[in-house]
Amino acid sequence: MSGVMSELHCPYTSLTTGNVTSRLLEPANCLQLIVFLSTELEAARLLKKPTSEPAQHDEDVLHELCLIGKALGLPEISPDAPVSELMRELETKITKLSGTVPMSPPLFKVQLQPEQWETLQELHHSMLKEYECRMRMLVTRFDVTVQSFHWSERAQVKGKPMKEVYWPLRESLTSESRITIPHLLAAREDYSRILPTCNATFCLKTRSAIQKVLMIGSVPDRGGRPNEIEPPMPMWEKRREGGGGGRGHQRWGKRDERKRK
Template identity: 30%
Template sequence: MENDILDALEDIGYAGPMLEEGGLEKALEGGPKSVEYTALVEWLSKELKSLCKMEEHVNAIVSPEDSSSFLLEVSSFLKELGCGYSCLLEGHMSERLHTRQNRILLLDFLLTELEAARMVLVNKPELNKTMELQLNESSTASDLKNMLIALKFPKPPANITPGLLFGKVETKVSLSVELAQHVRLYITPGLLYGKVETKVSLSVELAQRVRLYITPGLLFGKVETKMKEVLSKASPELIGKPLFTGVLSEKQWHQLEELHKEMQQEYRLRREMLIKRIDVTIQSFQASTDTTWSERVRNQQDEIASMFLGKRKALVIEPDVHLSDLLAAREDLAIIEKTSNASVRRNTQSSVNKVIIGRVPDRGGRPSDQQPPPPEMPSWQQQRPGGET
């Protein structure tokens, strides 16, 4: 059976370490705790995801402790793929790839599905893509397209000039700010300046493509003039006052950057610790016996696992905080709402919080009510040398 797996890997164009002598044998021995085995499953799942238009794929592990997460993703992926092997879908999740036979069966199933998907793609190609030209979109063009989509622009004609296009963008931004005055959208100038600064390469590269020679200094000058014009028309309540209005020297900016790096590292460690705690908590439930789960919940392990994976992927270790957020902060950021506030309690209250416990009997236990212990030696008798009384 191992030779059939190796032949199938060569047929589909796999060129990884599994084709080396003893590579597949070593991976099968480790199973879900082997980095090589999980990497092969990840590669097969990504190929199937692109061909079958699936939503998820399986990620390889980094260390053997991540095997529980790998088993969760495999179970969810096989269900989406419509796997018919009960031994890979039923039973306790930690025991599905416990045997060597099941590990080989998983690879065989993924390989045959990948071969079938490629055959279907060749025999029945999509008609609407037979004559489609594939263009590699640059990051600059992607950012420009996203900007036009966000402003709800129709598709511009092919012969439009850059000057006319940016003129329409300025008009649209002005109308959006005026609309924001009515719906009270809090647009901060600091945040807008930060985004413009990070996207300056967009305008420079676009200018080079259309031979419109514009310098970053000229671009920022026009942006600043337009921003001042727009802000002069906006009400003070709409924009608010900046939280930081001071002026920093070059040395102070360097010190602020170093402080930002230290806080980034500190909160990165905190986020990593909390994420590791939730992973260990979930793994403890998966590694426990079936008696830990109730009968109703025991039949929903896969559903619970898929729900957890969807939320787990949104948790990232690196904090998304930059110095531009400090410049864009407004005074309302310093307002801290109490946890008992009605606006906060609306999202945290539950039926458990509404249970009122009645009077209960006094159980004691207060240190002030306890009698001191008797002395070890009577006050009228002294201890003699040697321990005798």
């Protein structure tokens, strides 16, 4: 024990000096030794490099790759198989299946650098926050609208059946998005072609009898254009006494004198 204390550079002289056989006979020295070894152990754990996390990460990656291989119909993969070999088998199988399925070219074709991947991840997080905010507002409006239906007497009688129909649909509306960066990598060019719902060709294929009832007809013109607003009428005031009235009388008086002449 004295050798261990000297190698650890123990600062307590009671554990490093004196008779070796009698150093730990006193309870105070034993307690001091326990405290010192505990602090050294805690410091060693803090300074230890994380070696178990990469191993756990590799196990998770191998598990996901095994699931992909099972979905593609590959034979059962051994857990001890190297990841590089498994990736080659998956790439060969996916390339073979891609030739038999009509698919458009990938939408994302650029090879990004590590810094660009980090920027893309930050952009993804910001878009997730915006989506969550908008979705939470939409769900809140939906809840308020449904609550307003329960104000009538008829709805109060049928409140339970309405809740049984509404609540399963409400639970499916979550504010969190399930879109991840792998969805971007798997996207195809045809995903970017979004037809507007008011397109004539699109409406011919999706028109149904219910649209004749729910579709709004011609909406009357309600006005409200700034250029059509009439100016307000001026406020009428009494004529002020004095002012420029005297000058006017003088002018008329001179004209009358000229006419008389």
